[in-house]
Amino acid sequence: MKYKLPLLSCLLSGLLITSCQDHRIPLPETVKVTTLATGLASPIGVDTDASGRIFVTEAGTGNNDGKVSMITADGKVYPVITGFDSQVFQPGELDGLNHLLFADGVLYILGSQSRLYIANVASFKPGDTPLLAKNLTLEDKKKFILDYVFPAGQDTEDTHLYNMSVGPNGDLYFADAAANAIVRRTKAGVWSIFANIPRIPNPTPVGPPFIDSVPTGVVFDGQKFLVSTLIGFPFPVGASSIYQVSLAGVVSVYKPGFTSLVDINLDNNLGGLLLQHGVFGAQGFGANTGKIIQVTSAGNSTLVDKLNLPTDIKPLDAHTAYVTSLGDGTLLKVTY
Numbered sequence: 001m002k003y004k005l006p007l008l009s010c011l012l013s014g015l016l017i018t019s020c021q022d023h024r025i026p027l028p029e030t031v032k033v034t035t036l037a038t039g040l041a042s043p044i045g046v047d048t049d050a051s052g053r054i055f056v057t058e059a060g061t062g063n064n065d066g067k068v069s070m071i072t073a074d075g076k077v078y079p080v081i082t083g084f085d086s087q088v089f090q091p092g093e094l095d096g097l098n099h100l101l102f103a104d105g106v107l108y109i110l111g112s113q114s115r116l117y118i119a120n121v122a123s124f125k126p127g128d129t130p131l132l133a134k135n136l137t138l139e140d141k142k143k144f145i146l147d148y149v150f151p152a153g154q155d156t157e158d159t160h161l162y163n164m165s166v167g168p169n170g171d172l173y174f175a176d177a178a179a180n181a182i183v184r185r186t187k188a189g190v191w192s193i194f195a196n197i198p199r200i201p202n203p204t205p206v207g208p209p210f211i212d213s214v215p216t217g218v219v220f221d222g223q224k225f226l227v228s229t230l231i232g233f234p235f236p237v238g239a240s241s242i243y244q245v246s247l248a249g250v251v252s253v254y255k256p257g258f259t260s261l262v263d264i265n266l267d268n269n270l271g272g273l274l275l276q277h278g279v280f281g282a283q284g285f286g287a288n289t290g291k292i293i294q295v296t297s298a299g300n301s302t303l304v305d306k307l308n309l310p311t312d313i314k315p316l317d318a319h320t321a322y323v324t325s326l327g328d329g330t331l332l333k334v335t336y
Contacts, residue, residue, distance in 0.1 A: 045099030059096030060086030235280035
């Protein structure tokens with residue numbers, strides 16, 4: 001699609017807080033970032049099951065080698081599911097696995113081409129023979145989304161289910177980073193378009209007059225959905241917003257003034273944790289320009305900076321979170 005790169009491609013290329021940082025909250029006195037696992041092949045998503053086991057999606061190298069891996073507390077990596085699509089469709093542009101989510105006792109995995117895989121990994125033990133992606137339950141929603149008639153000016157003729165979360169009644173809600181939409185799947189397996197995230201005026205002289213908001217994360221806070229946005233090319237600093245979406249699908253800006261957000265989550269204190277992927281420059285997203293931003297009713301503050309192209313954050317408890325680093329091929333553990 002003209003003027004908009006696929007999200008994973010943008011992330012493989014290569015937080016400034018502006019107006020929304022007027023009232024800062026105090027930072028924890030001690031924030032510690034440690035590397036839990038290394039050698040991951042383009043890690044994107046991270047989640048934990050009910051027992052606290054850590055699972056990561058690895059988008060691979062472009063040779064159909066995408067996989068879901070388990071990472072133990074001592075940093076050992078075990079493949080759990082292998083054989084996912086991983087393809088280079090243009091130089092430097094990789095299409096592969098996206099995020100994953102544990103819900104209802106099963107593992108949901110977003111693959112390439114807006115495919116949703118469903119797996120039961122409850123009995124998997126480190127060292128077991130990995131499952132094969134081709135044997136998983138699959139729901140392919142590319143055609144459904146491409147055939148949907150979006151409002152005038154909002155139809156991108158593209159789809160990229162990138163991230164997901166559980167909403168009311170156990171339904172799943174997806175951030176489609178190419179259709180610029182929030183997509184709903186009921187527990188009964190019925191799919192629908194829930195909301196459209198609007199384009200914004202381009203604040204720069206480069207590119208088209210309007211640019212895509214590119215939803216990258218969605219979370220339900222008990223009353224409304226909060227959606228993080230990356231903003232498409234030219235990826236302007238300070239142009240990303242958190243949107244709020246009502247239960248009726250009404251969209252409005254919740255907090256503006258962020259840069260290239262790739263995830264939003266709630267911590268156990270009901271505050272928000274945002275992940276800034278990086279700052280875009282002449283050579284793509286700059287190394288070590290990623291951030292974790294803590295958002296509360298009192299204001300926002302940078303919790304951790306100088307992260308190398310992070311892609312996902314998973315709070316474990318009120319003072320611990322896991323973060324995937326695409327730039328370093330690592331899983332980080334953050335305590336605060």
